[in-house]
Amino acid sequence: MKTIDALNVYYRDLNSSIDEVVKTDKTINLKNVFGQRYIGRGLPENVKLKIYGTPGNDMAAYMDGAELEIFGNGQDAVGNTMNCGRVIVHGSCGDTLGYAMRGGEIYVEGDVGYRVGIHMKEYKEMKPIIVAGGKAGEFLGEYMAGGAIILLGLNLSKGENITGRFCGTGMHGGVIYLNGNEDKYKFGKEAVKVDITNEDILFLKKHIGFYEKTFQKDLNHLKLESFSKYAAVNKNPYSNMYCTY
């Protein structure tokens, strides 16, 4: 285990010193992180970073197997085009979390911003997962083409919705699970509510269990069978829109 003090270190230097350390030491503590971008970008399997402070945008971009644990909030575009690996955020995250991620897992203790999980994909055994404890902004899962998003909606204030408008717009693959069965969420026309199966419940159990353990929360009161599940109406949503000429 090695510790890097990120105080006043320029992001480029910080990222290249992480690359340097990783050659010999797979587990690194980063302390005093303050807005440096691209931390964890492209990092491979077996690398573990514990990040203290506030990492900047595009954390875990193109990440390729590493595990990042952040003791603080994440900013925008966490897990951008991530291929595999795991990100754990003890806090909340900003917009476009998990943009076009193709594999791996992102666990956020609190809320997430706008356009989270957009363009999420899956390919063969690679199925990305985003779990967030709180609520999400508008356009959750826009253009989603694979993977799963689980929103727990913990600590919502009275009258507050778990997700904003246009959820699942342009969705043509993947699934979104929302805690609650009131059908009041404003879904895009390409997403549709489908029945929750036993398989879904096992899937939710597994990932919510990991959330409980990681963030040390007791979520026994959650009724998994009353989660709502949304999926794409069609994996070719625009096939009837055109006529060739």
Add this chain to the structure above:
Amino acid sequence: MSLDFNSPAFEVIRNEKKCIQCKVCVRQCSNKVHSYDDEDNVIYSDDIKCVNCHRCVVLCPTRALVIKKYPLEFRENANWTGAVLDEIYKQSQTGGVLLSSMGNPKSFPIYWDKMLLNASQVTNPSIDPLREPMETKVMIGRKPEKLEFDAKGKLLTKMPPQVELSVPIMFSAMSYGSISRNAHESLAKAATELGICYNTGEGGLNRDFYKYGKNTIVQVASGRFGVHKEYLNAGAAIEIKIGQGAKPGIGGHLPGRKVGEDVSATRMIPVGSDAISPAPHHDIYSIEDLRQLIFSLKEATNYGKPVFVKIAAVHNSAAIASGIVRAGADAIVIDGFRGGTGAAPTRVRDNVGIPIELALAAIDQRLREEEIRNEVSLIIAGSIRNSADVVKAVALGADAVYIGSAAVAALGCHLCRSCSTGKCNWGIATQEPELVKRLNPDIMYKRLVNLISAWNHEIQELLGGMGINAIDSLRGNRLMLRGIDLNEKELEILGIKYAGE
């Protein structure tokens, strides 16, 4: 469904005297125009299915076939032309958005044809490229403000990453999916032999093509298909696709039926799933956001690859280009409104964007005025038809050009503009194995090599004629251009004088 009002666009004429009933046309036409009736022992043709791709004409051993414009006339009307009416018939029948292929076919001015090149006479001799050295090599990438050397003349300045091209021509982005595997491989092989680059398009890079990496530009679009660390590091440069000349403001959309096993593996999406790359990158709302994406790519490749940003030529391209330079791009690709495509909404293709010649001149001028021209290379695309277009583009300020339509024409494309149907008889814009195998990459790549080698010769001759022995000395040298048939404003934007001035 109600009556189809559309009449055939083409007439297939078979000269019965020449036809030996070999049935090549029956077998070759994927649109099923020709059919053989063995009872009557005749070959029939159904005109309405013909897209005029010339496949049957070229392959007919006795030259018995001719395809003509269908001789049906509407009552003469300069406004309500047959084409306008046909579109209305089509849309009123289907309710669909019109979708077309290849570039804008309308009769807008072609500025390349309104610019003439200079040649040396008497006072400075022209150069004969057959005898004297002539440099057509270019380096694409950001250039430092100044160079520093040590006492022994060794370069001290750390050069930003560059891509070396033996000729200032590359093959533009055409994804595997929009074109066939064999077409892709032909481009990759030719680029490698020529010492230039081809471009993956936004569809990822097939494992089998990693070996052409040194001559590959890998593209990143909003859908991020097949984008991962290894992919980013596989090519010579990375191109962020913001826009495309054929459809500014519209993204890419590969229909699921074209996503077979191999395309799925390349794009890393399930078989049969639509591949949607909408025009907005929802992580980019500003020049600062673009900078964030550019530098994420630089970070992922250890600052070892130039990053290009491709935009469509639109009304304020010059200001946008200035922003792109400041965002840290190493090259800007500007794609004019005549740029080709596998599929674009017809209204967008025909009405959105501006000519590349004007966009290029305006951008080069603006970057010079802002004293940032050296910080970026300018690559243009959008209907470069021949070597003279290339030379004129360089004189207007381009570092290199991309060719797409010309490249597929070298592979057999006859500009029938029906790529979006996926039934390309030439094996280019199709994923159907029977059609794809018509294009043998080991043979066809040589046609691309021939084309670019021939153009290279012509470029050298044109340069030599102007008394210039390196293409770098022509860049932005607008004194070598004169306008013809242009108004004052056009001359002003192009930054050139009128012929005779």
